[in-house]
Every structure is written in structure tokens, then in C-alpha cells.
Amino acid sequence: MGPRSWQMLMRRFARTARQDGLANALGKAGRYLARRMRGQGSSALARAPEGPPNTEAHYLSSVWQDLAQHNAFHIHAAPATLQRRRQIALIGDLNLPQCRKYRVEQLAHFWQGRGAEFTYAHYEDIPRATSILQQATHLFEYRLKCTDVTQMLRYEARRLRLPILYDLDDPLFSVSAYGTYGNMNAVDPALKSHFVNEAPKYLDMMNGADALSVSTPGMIVHAALYSPRPVYLRRNFADSQTLDQGAKAMNAEQIEDGRFRVAFASGSQGHEADLEEIIKELSTFVLADPKRRLMVMGHFDPKALPGELNGQIERYKFSDYGQYLATLAQADCTVMPLGEDAFNGCKSAVRVLDAAAVGVPSVVGTVGDLAAVVRHGQTGLIAQKPSDWGGALEVLANDPSQTRQMGLAARKDVETRWSGHAEPHIIAPELIRWVEG
Amino acid sequence: MRHVLAANVFFAPHSYGGATVVAEQVARALIRRGGFRVTAVSLCCRAGIADYAVLKSETEGIANYQINVPAWRSYGEAYDNPAITARIAELIHSLSPDVVHAHCLQDLGTGVITAARDQNVPVILSVHDFWWICERQFMIQMDQTYCGQDPVRIKECKGCVQNFWAAKTRFEHLQSIGNQAQLVTYPSQFAKNLCEKSGFASGRGVVWENGVRLPEKGFLKAQRERREQDPRVVFGFVGGPSQIKGWPVIRAAFAGVSRADFRVLLVDGSVDGSWWQGHDFFDLPGEWEVHSRYSQDDMDAFFAKIDVLFFMSQWKETFGLVIRAALARGIQVIQTDSGGSTEHGLIAQDQLIPIGPDPAPLRHQISQAIEAHPAQQAPQKIADFASQAAELERLMSQVLLEQETT
Missing domain, CATH: 3.40.50.2000 (Glycogen Phosphorylase B;)
Structure with a gap:
């Protein structure tokens, strides 16, 4: 600071001291010098007299009060009525990689492909979740249960006049589904109780939305037992990541050892009960030829496998998606049995899509949505009853060339029919209109 | 649209x-x-x-x-x-x-x-x-x-x-x-x-x-009723006690006024009402009062309370909304020769007070206003x-x- 600056400052200090008192002048001088030393710019903005919120769920409390007091709380026109451009904010539980892929990232690509903006946030990232709401035209909620935080976020969405779609791919809201879910027998009973106790919190969240979207027709039927909201179908599909990594896995060098490999993949705990559905037929099939192998991938309790299979089992640990596809590509076919219960009746065909992406045909049953993706005899086989599984596997094992052709046809199907086009078997037209209309 | x-x-x-x-x-x-x-x-x-x-x-x-x-x-x-x-x-x-x-x-x-x-x-x-x-x-x-x-x-x-x-x-x-x-x-x-x-x-x-926001229908009636209740001239000043807004000149000018049959309203424009805290006016003639900040909706209510507005900026302002709001309501304005704030053209150049510390020109206009009482001044045509x-x-x-x- 030059002499002219000091002179002016001293003149100001003297005047302030004269007019407002020495203490006041010293205080102002101190604040000024501190600001200068910190390199802080001058500003017309005064900081609002508020501290940090007491809890995360109170993040917006002071803002709401302030806006209400200034008669600025309500947004009178829904943003979707004012602008043609759609801006979707998705707030969800993004902890599970598979769920994030199929219900969040796929959706982002789908809507971005239609010209909409799509941003998403984990519900516990409150600053981001709150921020993406502000410019949104629509809110999608994924897999959220009713908590103080989710209620705060929804309250803000309602303040902003956003239509709300609630999306779910498992019947987390359903006591009747969890109460009869066979896979729950393999987990701690306390965990099962936990899921049952949580179900009302999911249902509460669903019923507070304007519309629901779910992943399978079975889930539509089941959700309608619980909620009066309109329920739309949005199936999981094979996205560019699946197709690209699948092609890469197909093109990688395959094991040529003359063995016939049947894969069973498990992405979470409890799927021992599913394999149990066909283990007798499967064991008979594998043991009938020493060149046959059962590939068990992911989470699985080895004690659930018959001891006589030991010499013909190949185990693969749960891995990332690329490695999973690369391993799956080594199989000749996959089996995807599901026990018949309400929970499994809601299951989607993502594992069929994964297998098809690497050119491997699937053998599926009639439970869940898996059979919808398989063209029997062309891209895989559908076992109508438990006793059909062994015969189906024999068909595939006895004609390896035809089996490979089935796999390639399955791959072509995912590229053309199951790759996320806006067609009614992927996404309900009503849902597209709900957003774009 | x-x-x-x-x-x-x-x-x-x-x-x-x-x-x-x-x-x-x-x-x-x-x-x-x-x-x-x-x-x-x-x-x-x-x-x-x-x-x-x-x-x-x-x-x-x-x-x-x-x-x-x-x-x-x-x-x-x-x-x-x-x-x-x-x-x-x-x-x-x-x-x-x-x-x-x-x-x-x-x-x-x-x-x-x-x-x-x-x-x-x-x-x-x-x-x-x-x-x-x-x-x-x-x-x-x-x-x-x-x-x-x-x-x-x-x-x-x-x-x-x-x-x-x-x-x-x-x-x-x-x-x-x-x-x-x-x-x-x-x-x-x-x-x-x-x-x-x-x-x-x-x-x-x-x-x-x-x-500016022009006066609403009830403004003249409110102004008339106030004047009937209390015929004293009321001066208004919108701003803080800073040198740049001319407060020292205003204070010095009033200190030399010989009459005391007037009121002064000082509008605190701060958000927290702090500008005039700690200031007293007991050594000045007339009745002094600090008035809280007014919004656009409250503007008529404020201007109905005053007869003369001071605009004593010691710098060249770009405009001066308050001057035009006052003129639109028939309020007399005493102002400095402050840049764009004079471009309304309704005050003769020789009536504009030169920027500077001399309180005499302002004191003279204050005395004139008390003497003449500008009650009959007509509202001016101002753009809204x-x-x-x-x-x-x-x-x-x-x-x-x-x-x-x-």
C-alpha cells in the first residue's frame, strides 16, 4: 500500500473515530486489515444469520423458514409446464452396483438419448440431491424407503412442483413376498425380520409418489396388490456397457479343452435355494459325462452342492462386471432356476441378458421374467417343469454346434430387441408420455 | 412468449x-x-x-x-x-x-x-x-x-x-x-x-x-390528513450517517437553523437497522426520528409523512431513484449537483447545492422550506x-x- 493509501485510510479512521467513537473505528480498521491480509474481496452480500443444520434431515429447514417468511416458498407453476426440455433428477440408493447399472445408469442413457437431461444423486449426498432438484422438471426416486432425509427431499420436490416417479426392481415393500421368499431361508432369521419390518417404509414411499415404475410384469401385478398408484413397466435391458464388454469377452481366447460347461451365477446371498430346484437333474447331467463341468460363479455356499460333484465343479469368486462376463463367456450354457414364490415372480432377466451378451444360451424356468427374453429353441431353452431341465441340458450338450448358434442368436437378440429402444416391451409408452407429455 | x-x-x-x-x-x-x-x-x-x-x-x-x-x-x-x-x-x-x-x-x-x-x-x-x-x-x-x-x-x-x-x-x-x-x-x-x-x-x-413506482390513489389523501394533523414541515433523509451521503453537511446545516418548528425523519436503509444506532440529535433544533427501511409497497406511506427530501450525496451518482419517487409525489427535493441524479431537469441549476462541506447553501434552503412550507407543490410527471x-x-x-x- 502506498503513501496515498495510508493517508486516505488515516483520514477515514480519524473521521470514523470522531463520528462513531474510537472503539468503533478500531473495530472497523481491524476488520478491514484482516480482510486485506486474507486476500478477501469486498462483497455486498451479508451472511445469513444461521448456523449449520442440527441434523442432515434439517438441511433445508432454515431455507424453508426464510422463504416462507419472505413469501417466496411456493413455486406456482410446475417446471414441466414452462419448459419443453425435460430435466430428470434421480435420487436413489445407489449402493448396489447391479441396481445402479440397471435402474440408474441405464435410465440416464435412455433419457439422454431422447434429449432429456438426466442427473442423479445418492440420497445421502444431501447437498447434491437437493441441488439437482432445483432445476429439474421431474423427480425419479429409486429404491428409497421412508426416512427423515428422504421425506425432506420429497418435501422439497413437492415445493418445487415436481412430478414424482418411484422406481423399484425388487418387492422390498412386500411382507408377503419376503415372508415366502425361499432364498431367505439361507440367511440369518434376524435379517429376514429386518426386511419384513422395513417393507412398510418402502410402501409408504411408493404411495407418496405420483406413479410407479417396476422391472417386470410380475412386479406390476404384485405392486398393484399394495398400491393404488399407476404402475408402469420399465424392463432392464442390455446397455452399451453390457454389449461392449460382452463382445470383448466373446472375442477373447476361449478354452478349447473339449469340456461342456454349465454356468450358474449368483450375485447375492441365498441363491443356493434356487439351484436346489434343479440340483438333482443338474447333478445327473454333469455326472453322466466326466467332461461336463458345473461353473459356480459368485456368492454360493459350497456345502449346498452334492459331494459327488466335487471333481466336476469349477468355482469363481464374485468379481467385477467385466471379469464376470469374461468368465461367463467360457461357458457353453447357463442355468437360471428360480424357486416358485412371490419374490422370485418379480425377478428380471438380467442374467439372461448377460449370458446372451457373451453369446451363451440360457436354460430358464417359467418363474419371473426370464422366459420373456428367451425364444425357446432359438436363443435358449425354457424348462416348463423341474424335470425338463436335464433334458434341456442334454439337448445343448449333444449338439455343441447348434448350442453355439443359439448363443449367437441370443447375442443378436440383445443387440436388436433388448438394447434399450423405446419399445413397449422395454418401457411402457405411458411412462414416456408421463415424462414427455 | x-x-x-x-x-x-x-x-x-x-x-x-x-x-x-x-x-x-x-x-x-x-x-x-x-x-x-x-x-x-x-x-x-x-x-x-x-x-x-x-x-x-x-x-x-x-x-x-x-x-x-x-x-x-x-x-x-x-x-x-x-x-x-x-x-x-x-x-x-x-x-x-x-x-x-x-x-x-x-x-x-x-x-x-x-x-x-x-x-x-x-x-x-x-x-x-x-x-x-x-x-x-x-x-x-x-x-x-x-x-x-x-x-x-x-x-x-x-x-x-x-x-x-x-x-x-x-x-x-x-x-x-x-x-x-x-x-x-x-x-x-x-x-x-x-x-x-x-x-x-x-x-x-x-x-x-x-x-419509479408512482403514487397510489390514496397517497394525496394520506399526505393531506397528515398535514392537517401536524402542520409542521417534515424533512426526510434516506441513507446512513456517512460523509459520502452528506450527513455531516446536513447536521452542520441544521445546527445553524434558528427555528425548531419542523420534524426530520432519517430513514435507516440498512437490513439490520444499524446505521443510526448510537446517534443522537439532542443538540439539533426540531424533532428528530429514525424511520425504518421501507419497501416499494410502503413507499407511499413514507412519502406521505414528509414534505421535503434531502439528497445530499457528495459524489456523482448515476441516477437517484428516491429523488424521482419524491418528485412524482409532489415532495420538494433539496439536492446536490450529483451527476445523473439531476437529469430529471426539474430543479434549476442554481438551486443545486454544490458538492462540498459548506453547510450554508443547504441551511438557506432549509430555512426557505420551513418558511414557505412546500405543501402546495404539484406532483411532477415522472416515468414509471x-x-x-x-x-x-x-x-x-x-x-x-x-x-x-x-
Whole structure:
């Protein structure tokens, strides 16, 4: 600071001291010098007299009060009525990689492909979740249960006049589904109780939305037992990541050892009960030829496998998606049995899509949505009853060339029919209109 | 329907300052004209919300996206803040306005203009003060005296600015950004001349005079009733006890007035009512009272209480809304020869009080006012916000036409 600056400052200090008192002048001088030393710019903005919120769920409390007091709380026109451009904010539980892929990232690509903006946030990232709401035209909620935080976020969405779609791919809201879910027998009973106790919190969240979207027709039927909201179908599909990594896995060098490999993949705990559905037929099939192998991938309790299979089992640990596809590509076919219960009746065909992406045909049953993706005899086989599984596997094992052709046809199907086009078997037209209309 | 994105550091629900009054009132007047939708972007500063988070509010049909800035910001961020620019770019992208109307960009930064330019949205920049040519915004030096440069030459700012090289960088940056606005408006010829002579946005400027809120139907009745109840002359002063607003001159002038049959209302314009705390007037003649800040809605109620308005700025202001609001209500104005604030042309040059510490000319006019009582002064014809908005619509059409043809 030059002499002219000091002179002016001293003149100001003297005047302030004269007019407002020495203490006041010293205080102002101190604040000024501190600001200068910190390199802080001058500003017309005064900081609002508020501290940090007491809890995360109170993040917006002071803002709401302030806006209400200034008669600025309500947004009178829904943003979707004012602008043609759609801006979707998705707030969800993004902890599970598979769920994030199929219900969040796929959706982002789908809507971005239609010209909409799509941003998403984990519900516990409150600053981001709150921020993406502000410019949104629509809110999608994924897999959220009713908590103080989710209620705060929804309250803000309602303040902003956003239509709300609630999306779910498992019947987390359903006591009747969890109460009869066979896979729950393999987990701690306390965990099962936990899921049952949580179900009302999911249902509460669903019923507070304007519309629901779910992943399978079975889930539509089941959700309608619980909620009066309109329920739309949005199936999981094979996205560019699946197709690209699948092609890469197909093109990688395959094991040529003359063995016939049947894969069973498990992405979470409890799927021992599913394999149990066909283990007798499967064991008979594998043991009938020493060149046959059962590939068990992911989470699985080895004690659930018959001891006589030991010499013909190949185990693969749960891995990332690329490695999973690369391993799956080594199989000749996959089996995807599901026990018949309400929970499994809601299951989607993502594992069929994964297998098809690497050119491997699937053998599926009639439970869940898996059979919808398989063209029997062309891209895989559908076992109508438990006793059909062994015969189906024999068909595939006895004609390896035809089996490979089935796999390639399955791959072509995912590229053309199951790759996320806006067609009614992927996404309900009503849902597209709900957003774009 | 044309969509205007109005950018101003403050905007309802958090309003502060004359430029904000103009930004808000013109926006509302545009909507009333029909065919316009207005959205605002402004700032807030809240400790409880994440830095640079956006909060949407709405007042009188105008959605306002407030960007929350941290309390500590650097010198450079006061005129160019990348985090704010990013938020504004997102807003422009999602809102797709036809035009950006940039008002006071201090703290918002010049990113408002560059973000609009990047998305091919034309910008009308309305200058309300000297922020674009002076880092201290009002050309008031650290010792609270008027700078007086005409034109402003940045090298002459040495010794006044915090850091000359930082100030020079700022000055040159703002000069270059000014040229990116399609049109630059000024509230007075004085402001336009000084900015353009100083090298700011030459050839892009027009004078776009501010309107004011005109009196409502009941104003004259309220004024008459007050005068019937208490015939004493009432003087009003809107501002704080600062040298630059002329308080020392006012005080010195009243100290020498021989009569005491008058009242004085001092309006505290601060948000927290702190400006006049600790001040007393027992040594002055007449009855003195501090009046709380008034809103546009309360304006008539305030002006109905006074007969004479002081506007004693010791610097050259760009406009002076309060003067025109007073003249529109038949309130006598005693003012200094303060730049653009005199361009209403309703006070003779020899009645304008020279800027300076001499209290005698003011004391003389105070004595005259007490003697004559200006009760019969007729309201003057002053432009309102509706006519200001109409002129803006014309300017906007011109800008949009130029945009289409280039």
C-alpha cells in the first residue's frame, strides 16, 4: 500500500473515530486489515444469520423458514409446464452396483438419448440431491424407503412442483413376498425380520409418489396388490456397457479343452435355494459325462452342492462386471432356476441378458421374467417343469454346434430387441408420455 | 412468449439497494405487459447450505435461482467466479432464455455474460453504478471522498485500490467482457459518458432511464390528513450517517437553523437497522426520528409523512431513484449537483447545492422550506416502471432482431 493509501485510510479512521467513537473505528480498521491480509474481496452480500443444520434431515429447514417468511416458498407453476426440455433428477440408493447399472445408469442413457437431461444423486449426498432438484422438471426416486432425509427431499420436490416417479426392481415393500421368499431361508432369521419390518417404509414411499415404475410384469401385478398408484413397466435391458464388454469377452481366447460347461451365477446371498430346484437333474447331467463341468460363479455356499460333484465343479469368486462376463463367456450354457414364490415372480432377466451378451444360451424356468427374453429353441431353452431341465441340458450338450448358434442368436437378440429402444416391451409408452407429455 | 433471465446480485425475496428495485420492478412490469416470462438468478450466503448450491424460490410470479456463495471469496472471485459461472451456464442451458438481462454483477461475476455468449443467448447489460470501471463500485475513495476522475484511467487508481496490478487485471477483464454484451444501458447520460470515456463498451451504450413506482390513489389523501394533523414541515433523509451521503453537511446545516418548528425523519436503509444506532440529535433544533427501511409497497406511506427530501450525496451518482419517487409525489427535493441524479431537469441549476462541506447553501434552503412550507407543490410527471419496461421491450426487440440477422 502506498503513501496515498495510508493517508486516505488515516483520514477515514480519524473521521470514523470522531463520528462513531474510537472503539468503533478500531473495530472497523481491524476488520478491514484482516480482510486485506486474507486476500478477501469486498462483497455486498451479508451472511445469513444461521448456523449449520442440527441434523442432515434439517438441511433445508432454515431455507424453508426464510422463504416462507419472505413469501417466496411456493413455486406456482410446475417446471414441466414452462419448459419443453425435460430435466430428470434421480435420487436413489445407489449402493448396489447391479441396481445402479440397471435402474440408474441405464435410465440416464435412455433419457439422454431422447434429449432429456438426466442427473442423479445418492440420497445421502444431501447437498447434491437437493441441488439437482432445483432445476429439474421431474423427480425419479429409486429404491428409497421412508426416512427423515428422504421425506425432506420429497418435501422439497413437492415445493418445487415436481412430478414424482418411484422406481423399484425388487418387492422390498412386500411382507408377503419376503415372508415366502425361499432364498431367505439361507440367511440369518434376524435379517429376514429386518426386511419384513422395513417393507412398510418402502410402501409408504411408493404411495407418496405420483406413479410407479417396476422391472417386470410380475412386479406390476404384485405392486398393484399394495398400491393404488399407476404402475408402469420399465424392463432392464442390455446397455452399451453390457454389449461392449460382452463382445470383448466373446472375442477373447476361449478354452478349447473339449469340456461342456454349465454356468450358474449368483450375485447375492441365498441363491443356493434356487439351484436346489434343479440340483438333482443338474447333478445327473454333469455326472453322466466326466467332461461336463458345473461353473459356480459368485456368492454360493459350497456345502449346498452334492459331494459327488466335487471333481466336476469349477468355482469363481464374485468379481467385477467385466471379469464376470469374461468368465461367463467360457461357458457353453447357463442355468437360471428360480424357486416358485412371490419374490422370485418379480425377478428380471438380467442374467439372461448377460449370458446372451457373451453369446451363451440360457436354460430358464417359467418363474419371473426370464422366459420373456428367451425364444425357446432359438436363443435358449425354457424348462416348463423341474424335470425338463436335464433334458434341456442334454439337448445343448449333444449338439455343441447348434448350442453355439443359439448363443449367437441370443447375442443378436440383445443387440436388436433388448438394447434399450423405446419399445413397449422395454418401457411402457405411458411412462414416456408421463415424462414427455 | 419471450423468456428473460434477469441476473442481479440481489433479487426478491432478498432485495437490497436501488438497482435491485429496478431489476425487480422492471421484471414485474414486463410480465404485466404480457408476452414475457422472467426468471431471476441471484446470490445468497448461507452457512447451512453447501457452497455454490442452487436454491429456487418464487416471488410475485418470478422464480429466482439463488446461488449460495461461501462467505470467504477472493478479490478475483468478486468479478469472475468459475463456480458461479458453471451454475449459471447450467441454468441457461436448462431454462433456454431468449435473452439475458444482466444488472449488478458484483459477486455474480462476468461469467453471466460469457455463459450466455457460449450458448448464443444475447445479453443486455444494464449498468447501475461504476462497478465496471471502479473496484470500489461507486468511485468513492478509501477516505470516503469522491474520486472525480473523468475519464477513469486505471493508472490513476494507484494508491486507492487494494493492489494496483490486481485492479488493472480486473479493469481490463471487465473492459473486454463489456464488449461481449449486445447492448449496454445506463440510467443517465452522465453515467454513459463517464463509462464510455473510460473505455467501457464504447458504441454499445444507450441511456435507459429508470422509472419509479408512482403514487397510489390514496397517497394525496394520506399526505393531506397528515398535514392537517401536524402542520409542521417534515424533512426526510434516506441513507446512513456517512460523509459520502452528506450527513455531516446536513447536521452542520441544521445546527445553524434558528427555528425548531419542523420534524426530520432519517430513514435507516440498512437490513439490520444499524446505521443510526448510537446517534443522537439532542443538540439539533426540531424533532428528530429514525424511520425504518421501507419497501416499494410502503413507499407511499413514507412519502406521505414528509414534505421535503434531502439528497445530499457528495459524489456523482448515476441516477437517484428516491429523488424521482419524491418528485412524482409532489415532495420538494433539496439536492446536490450529483451527476445523473439531476437529469430529471426539474430543479434549476442554481438551486443545486454544490458538492462540498459548506453547510450554508443547504441551511438557506432549509430555512426557505420551513418558511414557505412546500405543501402546495404539484406532483411532477415522472416515468414509471411500466414505461421503463416498454422501453426495455423495444431495446430487446432490437437486440433479438440483430441476433437473428447475424
